[in-house]
Amino acid sequence: xxxxxxxxxxxxxxxxxxxxxxxxxxxxxxxxxxxxxxxxxxxxxxxxxxxxxxxxxxxxxxxxxxxxxxxxxxxxxxxxxxxxxxxxxxxxxxxxxxxxxxxxxxxxxxxxxxxxxxxxxxxxxxxxxxxxxxxxxxxxxxxxxxxxxxxxxxxxxxxxxxxxxxxxxxxxxxxxxxxxxxxxxxxxxxxxxxxxxxxxxxxxxxxxxxxxxxxxxxxxxxxxxxxxxxxxxxxxxxxxxxxxxxxxxxxxxxxxxxxxxxxxxxxxxxxxxxxxxxxxxxxxxxxxxxxxxxxxxxxxxxxxxxxxxxxxxxxxxxxxxxxxxxxxxxxxxxxxxxxxxxxxxxxxxxxxxxxxxx
Amino acid sequence: xxxxxxxxxxxxxxxxxxxxxxxxxxxxxxxxxxxxxxxxxxxxxxxxxxxxxxxxxxxxxxxxxxxxxxxxxxxxxxxxxxxxxxxxxxxxxxxxxxxxxxxxxxxxxxxxxxxxxxxxxxxxxxxxxxxxxxxxxxxxxxxxxxxxxxxxxxxxxxxxxxxxxxxxxxxxxxxxxxxxxxxxxxxxxxxxxxxxxxxxxxxxxxxxxxxxxxxxxxxxxxxxxxxxxxxxxxxxxxxxxxxxxxxxxxxxxxxxxxxxxxxxxx
Ligand SMILES: Nc1ncnc2c1ncn2[C@@H]1O[C@H](COP(=O)(O)OP(=O)(O)O)[C@@H](O)[C@H]1O
Ligand SMILES: [Mg+2]
Numbered sequence: 332x333x334x335x336x337x338x339x340x341x342x343x344x345x346x347x348x349x350x351x352x353x354x355x356x357x358x359x360x361x362x363x364x365x366x367x368x369x370x371x372x373x374x375x376x377x378x379x380x381x382x383x384x385x386x387x388x389x390x391x392x393x394x395x396x397x398x399x400x401x402x403x404x405x406x407x408x409x410x411x412x413x414x415x416x417x418x419x420x421x422x423x424x425x426x427x428x429x430x431x432x433x434x435x436x437x438x439x440x441x442x443x444x445x446x447x448x449x450x451x452x453x454x455x456x457x458x459x460x461x462x463x464x465x466x467x468x469x470x471x472x473x474x475x476x477x478x479x480x481x482x483x484x485x486x487x488x489x490x491x492x493x494x495x496x497x498x499x500x501x502x503x504x505x506x507x508x509x510x511x512x513x514x515x516x517x518x519x520x521x522x523x524x525x526x527x528x529x530x531x532x533x534x535x536x537x538x539x540x541x542x543x544x545x546x547x548x549x550x551x552x553x554x555x556x557x558x559x560x561x562x563x564x565x566x567x568x569x570x571x572x573x574x575x576x577x578x579x580x581x582x583x584x585x586x587x588x589x590x591x592x593x594x595x596x597x598x599x600x601x602x603x604x605x606x607x608x609x610x611x612x613x614x615x616x617x618x619x620x621x622x623x624x625x626x627x628x629x630x631x632x633x634x635x636x637x638x639x640x641x642x643x644x645x646x647x648x649x650x651x652x653x654x655x656x657x658x659x660x661x662x663x664x665x666x667x668x669x670x671x672x673x674x675x676x677x678x679x680x681x682x683x684x685x686x687x688x689x
Numbered sequence: 690x691x692x693x694x695x696x697x698x699x700x701x702x703x704x705x706x707x708x709x710x711x712x713x714x715x716x717x718x719x720x721x722x723x724x725x726x727x728x729x730x731x732x733x734x735x736x737x738x739x740x741x742x743x744x745x746x747x748x749x750x751x752x753x754x755x756x757x758x759x760x761x762x763x764x765x766x767x768x769x770x771x772x773x774x775x776x777x778x779x780x781x782x783x784x785x786x787x788x789x790x791x792x793x794x795x796x797x798x799x800x801x802x803x804x805x806x807x808x809x810x811x812x813x814x815x816x817x818x819x820x821x822x823x824x825x826x827x828x829x830x831x832x833x834x835x836x837x838x839x840x841x842x843x844x845x846x847x848x849x850x851x852x853x854x855x856x857x858x859x860x861x862x863x864x865x866x867x868x869x870x871x872x873x874x875x876x877x878x879x880x881x882x883x884x885x886x887x888x889x890x891x892x893x894x895x896x897x898x899x900x901x902x903x904x905x906x907x908x909x910x911x912x913x914x915x916x917x918x919x920x921x922x923x924x925x926x927x928x929x930x931x932x933x934x935x936x937x938x939x940x941x942x943x944x945x946x947x948x949x950x951x952x953x954x955x
Pocket of ligand 2: 743
């Protein structure tokens with residue numbers, strides 16, 4: 332199908348302000364939604380659901396969270412995983428300690444707790460920028476998981492420190508199989524992605540970008556810098572918190588504070604760098620890329636080795652992975668800072684004019 | 690350049706009065722005891738050699754800098770110093786000498802951001818988008834489109850401003866300031882670095898804004914021809930001091946001003 336916007340004239344600003352103003356994009360989204368809701372449940376194996384699709388959704392949500400803060404509001408953060416940990420632990424505790432609380436309310440409160448913690452750790456951003464702010468968020472990344480482990484109340488005094496999450500049950504329906512967990516994550520992530528898109532195309536989103544691009548001019552326009560930055564930290568951490576809760580409740584089935592480490596924070600940062608800084612779509616692309624690449628590389632290397640009759644040394648694939656990741660990140664930082672989302676946009680612009688490039 | 694602009698036609702009461710403003714950065718005295726006033730609907734120019742303190746003066750008026758001495762009276766209220774947010778609320782908008790657009794945003798979003806202060810929907814309504822927030826966005830979009838038409842930048846409305854040529858960026862920055870529907874518009878060298886044609890366009894926009902909306906304008910400009918042409922009254926600064934104040938003709942005849950411009954270059 333040709334990707335054309337020619338002839339699709341917008342007769343009203345309302346039509347122009349849709350998320351997908353171009354018909355082909357809307358059809359594409361419908362197809363994607365249909366595949367995710369109907370196609371995947373029909374064909375996906377348990378391995379695909381638990382090892383690929385669920386984490387992909389969870390990481391997409393965390394990447395959206397980081398993108399709101401770093402991509403839109405311009406505040407670099409290395410504390411993503413810490414805010415995920417807060418969301419997971421808080422959701423677990425609300426579920427544990429408040430009798431009869433619906434799981435979705437626990438999720439929201441867990442996200443809310445992460446938002447509050449995020450806003451507190453965002454306070455340094457009022458004074459410092461860039462590298463120094465990243466170091467301040469690094470403090471959060473070390474302090475929060477440490478605190479969550481140290482105070483055993485958070486893990487309900489479990490001896491091992493590993494806590495099994497409660498079942499996800501909504502109106503008597505339990506999301507217990509991989510497929511059900513996938514559908515639960517899919518709905519949560521889709522709704523929150525839509526909300527994020529709505530925020531960034533409204534005046535709060537413009538305030539975030541204004542502060543990112545030129546804070547003096549933003550202030551002169553009347554944008555309150557302090558409030559705008561703290562709201563960005565809070566909203567971003569809310570997203571990370573919900574992602575953390577999903578990670579625990581729909582992916583692992585347990586809360587493992589140790590898993591929310593600096594490594595995970597960096598992974599999510601790489602997702603937005605590769606996917607596209609300042610793009611909701613890019614958050615998904617980056618998460619998909621970083622989740623799928625190791626698997627594809629693994630398959631390619633093993634198949635290739637078998638075809639050539641070679642024996643791969645152990646640890647080879649993980650080394651190749653590191654090299655490829657490193658090279659890609661450097662490539663995107665230097666050549667295309669706006670990531671896959673921008674490449675996709677360029678491709679669309681080309682297609683739009685095809686076959687007449689002028 | 691000639692314009693059928695009629696200075697003094699509907700000039701009103703004093704809108705802005707700065708009194709005895711002094712500002713220093715460490716040992717550098719950027720402004721020394723400056724006083725002047727700006728009347729409603731007037732186009733008031735500030736001229737002077739580089740480093741004279743013109744930009745610093747605008748920065749004091751809208752609160753980016755805090756003068757050590759003096760007062761600023763705006764719309765009947767007196768302040769020791771302004772605050773940018775307060776200034777914006779009271780209807781002061783401005784452009785910058787070095788373009789200060791939001792580079793990553795489109796022309797449309799840049800100008801929309803100029804109206805952010807007028808938008809009321811809270812975070813929750815924005816998250817929903819449909820309903821009140823969409824109505825608000827559309828209402829403001831309509832106003833912004835008028836500005837885009839007025840400035841003749843329809844064809845680039847979706848382009849990220851960072852990709853536009855300099856002259857167009859200057860125009861977009863004017864648009865962003867106009868979006869706030871200001872009472873007082875501060876323009877810091879809006880025509881610097883432009884060719885004759887672009888300057889003529891910009892002059893026309895400034896005069897039209899003044900004529901149609903009655904916006905009071907304070908304008909810093911180096912091109913004496915332009916200044917003499919479009920301004921009602923002129924303040925002359927030199928080394929942070931006021932050395933002249935009056936109509937273009939008066940200022941042109943002022944010996945101190947002639948010396949500052951023709952004398953030792955600085
Ligand atoms: N933020 C600042 N910090 C230090 N010195 C400044 C600052 N802003 C302006 N100045 C100094 O104040 C004087 C006036 O500058 P400015 O107002 O920019 O002059 P103009 O706009 O007339 O060229 C200059 O000597 C300049 O170096
Ligand atoms: Mg200047």
